[in-house]
Amino acid sequence: MTIPAVTPVTPVTRSAAPLLDIQGVNHSYGSVAALKDISLSIADNEFFALLGPSGCGKTTLLRSIAGFETPTHGAILLDGVDLTTLPAHKRPVNMMFQSYALFPHMSVEKNVAYGLESEGVPRAESRRRVGEILEIVGLTDMAQRRPAKLSGGQRQRVALARAIVKRPRLLLLDEPLSALDRKVRAEMQLELKRMQHEVGMTFVVVTHDQEEAMSMADRIAVLNQGRVEQLDTPLGLYSRPATRFVASFIGSANLFDGRATTDGIDVPGLGTFAVPSELPSGSSATLVVRPEDVVLVGPSEATMSGIVVDTFFLGGSSTVSIEVPGQEHPINCTVHAANVASYGDRVGLKFDLPRCVVVANPGG
Incomplete structure (x- = not known):
């Protein structure tokens, strides 16, 4: 062409x-x-x-x-x-x-x-x-x-x-x-x-x-x-929200509340993620992960796993909602295919950490 x-x-x-x-x-x-x-x-x-x-x-x-x-x-x-x-x-x-x-x-x-x-x-x-x-x-x-x-x-x-x-x-x-x-x-x-x-x-x-x-x-x-x-x-x-409000208001985002550490952020039930921030260690923080930065992987590569509870076909992409133990809300993942996962499937997932952001959580 x-x-x-x-x-x-x-x-x-x-x-x-x-x-x-x-x-x-x-x-x-x-x-x-x-x-x-x-x-x-x-x-x-x-x-x-x-x-x-x-x-x-x-x-x-x-x-x-x-x-x-x-x-x-x-x-x-x-x-x-x-x-x-x-x-x-x-x-x-x-x-x-x-x-x-x-x-x-x-x-x-x-x-x-x-x-x-x-x-x-x-x-x-x-x-x-x-x-x-x-x-x-x-x-x-x-x-x-x-x-x-x-x-x-x-x-x-x-x-x-x-x-x-x-x-x-x-x-x-x-x-x-x-x-x-x-x-x-x-x-x-x-x-x-x-x-x-x-x-x-x-x-x-x-x-x-x-x-x-x-x-x-x-x-x-x-x-x-x-x-x-x-x-x-x-x-x-979209890519570098400065506050929790901006992260939630602009586009879709998975928000995980936790505590800032010297290595990144510790999220209860999920572990520590090496995402840099300037927040004081021990302060309330939120990890911001856009749905397209959640990657479905095989069990051996997975940081965590969960059960598919919903899928939304949006034409060029699909949104998959995954229920992960210990998390109040399902984790949303955007994939560029129609039928990559079905209701009830167990899937592995990990975050594209270089694209994730840590912001202060004033309500934490």
Whole structure:
């Protein structure tokens, strides 16, 4: 088979100074602290995600950047200018809301042009910019349709076009794909990333969907209870989680609680595993093992053995759940085959230790 030549991708040029710099931001609703000392920087032309469960503070942070909330402490700088006291309508920031909020009586073209007309942009300039944006989002042929005649994915593109056409320095997106069904959502994840590259703009998206964040973002800040648990690339979050929460929230993981030792971690019922960490010896720790890092082996090679209690065929791979004596929960293993093990089989297994991680267990 002939492999086609790959056209080199020109990397995005980013300045050394961050576009957005959030410094020690706190925000409270009465006695409830929604944000606790949030500090992070976002680069120019970056696709950045704020990820976390409901109530973690991600939407409050987004609204603080937009100017709809005023932090009780800290600063939010855009291009080095403090926005904290600047009202929302004076910030070079645009926000695309979860509901899209399209005008039902206006055509696609007029919906997109509305913001430009409100700012007094000359008609010829407005038409040119609207035409350019509609081409980018793939809606040129639907310019005269009204929102009721569009699919959910198309309405999402209209809302995005309306937000982009004003050329903000920063575009904020609050759960932009939550109203779409699974198939359309997957397609729009790729489209959003493509559009972000084409328009050369910084996107900050809020989502509780880890798959959505992992597929689109250059970097992700994982929030929990008002704090940033970890800020990293998608690969970094998955392969090297910094906390037990991140390990459990990002992807699937087998978590084994034990005690840190000078040699690694001691897990009751399983033994000691030579996985390096910087935790003090004797402190509570958790061994994080991704399902694909659990290997089914013959009995003579096995570190441990157990009984298969379930299998899930997922197309290109299967997840096998194995009940191991002394463990409260079955150990999940991902294998790239359909029928490698059946219910009731006794199997041997071991961990790919160089790929495993030890994190602190604050609840231990």
